[in-house]
Amino acid sequence: MREALRSWRFARGLKACAAKGDPLLAHYAQADWPGADTPIGDASLLALDFELDGLAGNAHVLQAGWLTFDARGIDLGTARSFDVKSVRRLDDDAVAVHGIGEQRARAGDSLGNVVGELVGALAGRVMVAHGASIEREVIVRVTRVHFGIALPVRSICTLALERRLNPNLAGSGAYRLAATRARYGLPAYSQHDALSDALAAGELLLAQLSRMPTDTRLGRLEAL
């Protein structure tokens, strides 16, 4: 029932995209979207991570990184990473974490360009992120600003999936990206780089899928 509801809402969102008259949104709406009963092995995926300058609802996007993949492997040739242009005085704490100085932020791409690239890449693909709700909310927020519409996004959250695969682990730290990856024997990557974190989430999904039946349906993973 919930799955049907989600499909219906997504289809409605695509209709609204198509009605907008923007070629990029139309392309997005007309993409070959996999059905909820598609085996995960046949689905096109996109691992995504944003680096933000804070946790607030209006936090700025400093960096975006993604790569497309499927259950068979991650093709590094599809990797994209953008520093987002910002003239705002950066939050000192965020600068310390992300290592992106104001100078570098000024030299970045405009958020509009980055959003355009992302919408193009995401067409027909299911987004994968660790704690996917953050990435979803950011996409909704920035597409409202740039297209006047909340882009409908399908997503798989590796964090939620991990809570189902390994429930009852003690402490919230146990489900963080690095700790979760370590459980699957995945190497430690440098954190707080959007592309690194996107790759880390993509690899984690491959590892998690290795614990699940190969015919696991897409809808079951999106439902989390």
Place this chain on the structure above:
Amino acid sequence: MVSELSDIRSFLEHTAPFDALDRDTLVSAVRRVTVRYYRSGEEILASGGHNEHLYVVRSGSVELRLAGDDLTAHLDAGSCFAFPSLLRGGEVRNTTVALEDTLAYLLPGDLFRELRQKSTAFRDFFAENESARIRNAVRDLKSRHSSLLGQRSIRELLTHRRPVSCNPNTLVSDAATLMSHHDVSTLAICANDKLVGIFTDKDLRNRVVATGRSFDTPISAVMTPAPCTLPESANISEAMAMMAAGGFRHIPLLGPDGELFAILSATDILAHLGDSAIDTGMLVARAATPEALVAAAERIPEGFTRMDAGGFHAEHTMRFTSALGEAVHRRAAELAEAELGPPPVPYALMVFGSLARGEQLVGSDQDNGLVIDDRVDAAGRAYFEALGTRISDTLHQAGFVYCNGGIMARNADQRLTLGEWQSRYDDWIDNPDEDKILRATIFFDMRVVHGRLEVERDLRGYVLEKVASNRLFLSYLARDAQRSRIPLGIFRNLVLEKTADGTKGFDAKAQAILPLIAIARTFALSEGISAVGTLERLAALAAAGRMAKGDAESLKDAFLLVNELRIAHQAAQLRRAKAPDNVIDPASLSPLERDYLKDAFSVIRGGLESLKRNLAGGIA
């Protein structure tokens, strides 16, 4: 746009052979990588299938199951696999299975071929087979250590002076005048252009003046006849070894036709070397008391570290260190005799193991024994008990510590008559069992370093003849060699052992050198080859057509490579005032060295397999 994928790049930057690529090449290569994850137990490549990728293990480990064989290979992070199938056009021969959860980076076959075109290091690394790879490794190590002495011929350091010579009938007074006139300390005595003897300042002092001999004596009566010589093409380390072992300072060099070419003095080498390594040999030979001998022997480790720093090849460092060890043993016996009086019957001091093979490094314990003439009586046995005890005690003081296994002259069962030794060997050879073989292999590497008993012919010859015809005994030896087997995991994955202080490493002696020695020894014994050194045995086996030349060379290269690493390791420990051992931390090796080491292990593995096939005869 910034798309660095820096984690993957920096991993490859530290992984052979990608570490040899320039940064731009590496960055663009990273973008052509596919990342895949395999669950533990999952099949990655199936024998008989087709492959179009080079695989690099990023985390976890995989197992190669070699088709048509029960061999397996374990590869861990940083290892590459599946390149043989790329080299032969895609046909997969080895089934590969993830042993743990494994993340792998896959490079497309065409990128692999491009990189091979572009980089010699990359191409060498993926040479068609292990033997070629390890040969490249030894070549690399050699050029890196840019050996000064091993490769350099003694000819180069002679400021060529025609040696001053005279004929054997020359009177001592004329000879002395000649030496004085030419200002030389050494005179060559030649008959018909052939060197027959040598006469030095020291001989003039000791054999003429001090003994009150007439200056009209012909030089032939007081010269050292038939001196040790070297061809002028010999290298410096050979000359040093000869001087150290013999305790002399001059070596006549002969030309291609045996004609006298020059006289090499220790000073020539010292001037070149700039240190006093040879002096240790002189001090050993001259030591007048056990204390002096101990003091001289204490200098051996220092000379060892200098040889390492000086870029000596492993072969020469072992030979030179062994030569000094031999000199210490001989002098210890001479001093014991001086103290206890002349032996009642002839005897020989025999060494076993690494010293016998001329493969000693520093920190060895003693492995020796006495072979006594069969006519010895009870009183004589008491003499040899005292003698053996003195020798062992002095050696212990001198750094050749007491043998844990009791293989030393201070123990009664290491002081046997020739007949008793023969019976002992008879028992090992005629009634072999696992336990006996375990203790006895070391006894099949033996050499006399001092004494007047004909042991080489009577004992070694006897043993050699007996062993070669005893297939059952040989099969036990071949099987015993498998005991020191490379654990399965070591083939492409270094299996680490814990040392006394808790650090982890691999035991270069137990896991590589001992199996290599066992391979060479067992094959050599099976062929009745009398050589004792591992390299000499391999060379003799190849020369006799008993081992494929390529196999012998691969084993030789593996032996040298691991010994290079051992020597560097021990020299580093000595410099830090640590007791030398053989446990090497793989983290102290470069990625390339680690990989070459893995190749050495697979060569050893092949040697053990061959031993099993050829000699273990169904019981291994």
